[in-house]
Amino acid sequence: MTEAAMTSIPNAIAHLDWQNIRSQLDQDGFALLDGFLEALDLLERDWGATFGCLKHGFYPYLAQISNQWNQRLQLPYRYPRQFHQFQAQCLAAGQRQERSHLMCLREDDYLQIRQDADGEHVFAFQLVAVLSSPGKDFAGGEFVLIEQRPRMQSRPMVLPLQRGDIAIITTAQRPFKGSKGYYRVNMKHAISRVTSGQRLGFLLSFHFSPGPGHGG
Template sequence: MTSSADTFDKLDWRAIATQLDSEGYATLPRLLGADRARALAHEARTSNALRRASLDSLELGRGDLLYFGAALPQPWAHWRADFYRHLAPLANRWNEMFGIADRFPEALEAFLARNRRARQTQPQSHMNRLGAGDYLALHQRNEGEHVFPLQVVALLTAPGDDFTGGELVLTEQRPRMQSRPTVVPLGLGDAAIIATAQRPFKGSSGYYRVNLRHAISRVRSGERIGVELVFHDAPQAAHDQLACI
């Protein structure tokens, strides 16, 4: 079986970086095979190891978030480490554009050690399970001193077959402009890299920050199951308290 490291090493990271720079997201079609994606969705339905959080109780919509905790199961643990390794150089370039002196270390574990020293100890990666009428409101996961500017989402059920509706929606707010919504098309086994909260945008006077949020639109029928991998941990007091509009 091909490892995630081998798979990720073969991706066109230059093209991915270009799309992230211009749009704030990059899609990775069929990163998971259909059978593997469906098997992981089945685990979300049946596992007792995931901690359930109701979106309604969090005032973030309707449906369930299923948190992994500190020890992610496979393939998500490998995905998180391998994605981070490739995204850290881009995150450092974005910091440079923002005029931020801090740089992210090369390896995820070194970054998480930095989180722990700053008392960011609450893991945020999770699966989301949305049935008919459920949705995830616009939000960001940007709590804490050390926030990684990119995260990964993936879809484990098939649009049109397993569910309808449930589109991944991004909004972008530039200074003195109205919000720009974008629907990111995802199919079974597709992944997307998205900006966590902000990305640099080059204007006439240099780079400035563009604010981004993401959501999942209302599921009209069936059941939508996805995953969200967040590279930074949250502070204890901010856990499960997302910035929401």
């Protein structure tokens, strides 16, 4: 990745409407960043370096929101201010396996309902993106969030991701304000079956999985 690209990513992140993003995350558990990657012209870049830059850029803003969520849920843990500090906590806990990866789904492929929450240290948010065009490069393949509230039916939410969009999603749990205060809502995600073409995207996690080795 060029020096200009490495500079443009944190600048673009800093100029996002973080008040609106916080409101979206509080209300729905996800926030859409339309055309974020298209504006940065990153689709042919070194994705290992790009992932690292995205992590370092997004983490400080999302850590503030994560700590607010933990406070609402009366959880004692507080995320450190910078990504390298959180990364060090993961490595010290034996979480060394990189989770972030490009994902190519072809016809009949799908991502089953899941929750990327293994390990002692799990960050509250993940980033997901689509790098090919729905309706042109592929059909089907919708990204779905499933919200599971206690004693209620699960609520599926389809995120209308277009090429170059990024979504910030809840990794596992988020606070929901009920009549008696905040309680935990469980969140999972999936990608529906691709009916034709090829769907390229990525899933970026700020925490690592238990296991050897990591991608930085």
